[in-house]
Amino acid sequence: MKSDMNFTKTLAMRIISFLAIFISSCTGAFAQNWDWGGPIDPLQAKMKIRHYRLELELLPETQSIQGSNTITFSAEEKLDTLRFQLINEYEISKVLMDGKEVKFTHEKDLLDIIPVDCTCDQVQIFYGGKNPIAQNPPWTGGFTWEKDLLDNHWMGLSSQGEGGKIFMPALDHPSSEPSEGVDLIFTAPKPYFVASNGRLIESQEVGQKMRYHWQTGYPISNYNINFTLGIFHEEKLDFTSVSGEVIPMQVWVLQENRAKVKELLELLKISTETQEKYFGPFPFSEDKIAVVETPYLGMEHQTINAYGNNFQFVPMGKVKYDWLLHHELGHEWWGNKVTVSDWADMWIHEGLTAYGDWLFFWEHGGPEAYFAKVKAESRNVPHAKPVVSPPNSTEEEAYHPEIYTKGALVIHALRGVLGDELFFPAIKAFVMDERFTYLNQVTTRDFTDFIQSYTGKDLKGFFDLYLYTTSIPKLKVSKKGKEGYVISLQGIDFEMPLEIETSEGVQRAPVGKKGIEVKSKTPPVVDPQGWLMLSR
Template identity: 80%
Template sequence: MIKTLLSGLLFLILCQNAISQNWDWGGPIDPLQRKFKVLHYRLELELLPESQSIQGSNTVSFSANEKLDTLRLNLIDEYKVEKVLMDGKEVQFSHQNDMLDIIPIDCTCHQVQVFYGGKTPIAQNPPWTGGFTWEIDQLGNHWMGFSDQGEGSKIFMPALDHPSSEPSEGVDVLITAPKPYFVASNGRLIEAEEKGEKITYHWSTNYPINVYNINFTMGIFQEERLDFRSVSGKTIPMHVWVLQENRAKAKDLLEILKVSTETQEKYFGPFPFPEDKIAVVETPYLGMEHQTINAYGNNFQYIPMGEVKYDWLLHHELGHEWFGNKVSVGDWADMWIHEGLTAYGDWLFYWEHGGPDAYFAKVKSEAKNIPHAKPVVSPLNSTEEQAYHPEIYTKGAMVIHSLRGVLGDELFFPAIKAFVMDERFTYQNRVTTKDFTDFVQSYTQKDLKGFFDLYLYTTSIPKLKVSKKGKEGYMISLQGIEFEIPVEIETSEGIQKITVGKKAVEVKSQTVPVVDPNGWLMLEK
């Protein structure tokens, strides 16, 4: 009884500690961090599964237009910083309030190496409340993954932890683990070096990368791979890593990854990181879009879709390679671009493999659950916690679906693909909602300002009004808007598209007309 009571008190204390660790990120960038740009990270860590700790260093290469009095990085206080080197010499630093302030020496060097370590923060509800997840698989082996979209990279490395900052020259990740464990990470595997009872895996990418997408997963895995032929003509290595206990499922997962990649490429263009790889690794939490090494924890729950199988989690995280990893926002206010466009890509899998009926059924199912409680676009300088809510997925996707209905496929699909391929909005360049809406209007030569302003920045939706006029006439209007929009209307003569606004338009029909029968628009009916 005493043991049970003590265990309960310990659990309560741990929960209270977890609640107090409210690591958010984003918001206005720190003035000191505006003064420099990160070029490259070289992360060298040893994983210590028995103590659930990490130990090592991160070397940050940066550029600055002026001499810095303070180089400010972010690193949670739970880690102990042992020393900081510049030009091979120890420099002064202060580490408090999850900030690491480094006092540069008088030199022209633009590189700093931070040595640190300690017990890792434990994820309470990954990936939504992130941190490290240390598990034991069914065969008794250690299994580790971590998630940090809500917390930022400061929970595992010293970094300029802001969504507007990506290392323009990529990252090298060198992770040491005890034999016989494997570590999967971003980019391509350069080498695996054995020293005694340890193995160091050196992964590298030259592409810019969101700091929360730098990731590594440790376990004993079964690997399956193939050479994927991209629509770009390039051959890209494709890998899946699953736990040994799930080795029989690896080939199916690889085939599903291949079909999903082909589907994403059809609508959004070539896979964005052809010099690296396309890959998923099984993780002890649901999933996350880590660049070229997506986390997968959906327990191989596939559904049939036409002649193929569909895994919503795998397809969604893969879609972030285009929206989130290639096209990236610098302010979490615009997070819907990551989640809404990716979620719409999920709906397109239904269109491609299940056909129009499956697609429209999916859309209507999602649309009826949108509460219209918060605008899709959050206020400028939003933190991740402020901007992250369900409607950036569902309503964000519905805005894109509605845009398709307004433009028609002959304009919509080329416009979206052109946006993803435009170098002004990709890789190192940050994107805003205005960038997206301005581009679509310019590309299509359509005035969509009223449409975008209503659906992205407010919680209002047009109210449909239909009234009888005479024997076969019906007056149709959309109240609550100051613009006109093309709407499908099904009459006794079939479906026609009519431009409708607050001023009523008359249609003739021997039967009561059905406005927007396919559910292209968000309307109050």
């Protein structure tokens, strides 16, 4: 019995020790909720970011980073405190302004810097430490460190739900984008490559290391700043945009997948051509169109989308389709070019991008494939939350499945209400309008007001119903006389155009709660193609 007790005690202590190590490693990854958005900090509201210069050494053996971020900013008044975000898992060694070390505090993921008495518009922050490890990328983000089949290190970064503070000091709010872009300089051991945003300005050997300098002059959201490390095979071509510009198109995949890279590049070309047809020229022509294979499913990162869909290409008409490749590419227009400043309006990013996915079905599979896709997706909408969240929402509050599917269904319904001759020009006009692109971030009201102004249609009731409530109209069909039927939409105080199929053919008429009467020898079929979200 004593021997059994000692064994049990030893086993229990080993389990406790293992759990302690495991928990310790996990808490290094996610000690707290790194949500972002919400009301902007009053101190940060006084400052605008002009440029980030991020210089990092990536250390695969220790899964850590070491380096600095130089932040160029502007402010209309002299600031007593510069406030940035950086998670406390990193240690800050020093902060420089005007070549001098300045005082700072770093607590609760906030970095407060006391500026020197100068007219400086720049601060350099030196920091480093072990990377926070992603628990469920990309939905719960961080760094993902894996090994490829050749036992090489392979690292991906995802941070849509956490913001840039998990890898760099930043003014970490969705309304803040560096107006003059970013310089991204990475050092890694040979023979590793680091793929990142913008164009590769320089590759340089530094002893047993490689140094890569990427640069973009476009504004960019913090979570779109990204870098992926690995040993990759590259394929590229020159893509001729509908604008006439020739843009580099590049794909990086692991060496083990090099046999699939040419087909992936061809699919990227087809997807880009399809997106351009409906949404206009590729928005970042001075940079590149590119994807890099990542050790997680994927994410939109401006000009360097993450791809981890295992080359699941499916036939679509005369071409092939990769849903993840096409979806993340669509964010170059909806999310990267057209950007919201408040996560409350995140559906503009996800709903319009998801609708762009459905347009691939329309373009290459035809109407039958398109309507089958819409019908399948509409089954998955619980109408549990409004598509638009309350003002000053955090990412966690605003991010839910309906911003994708119901958001896309709203756009599909808008097409049904307007007709193709108005719908497609209106959507393209919005995404091409300089008032709503790049640094000029948008709200839901910007979008809805523009569509109404452009089309000359009063759509307030439509938008208010489908975007701001969880209600949907109830379709009511009542028999009247021998061949008469009364069709109405209950629960709304406005009218929507409905297609009604009768024994005489298909007619289109505005219908509201008062209803309209139709004649038919057979029961009428209302909205046969499923343009509107209706309770039947």
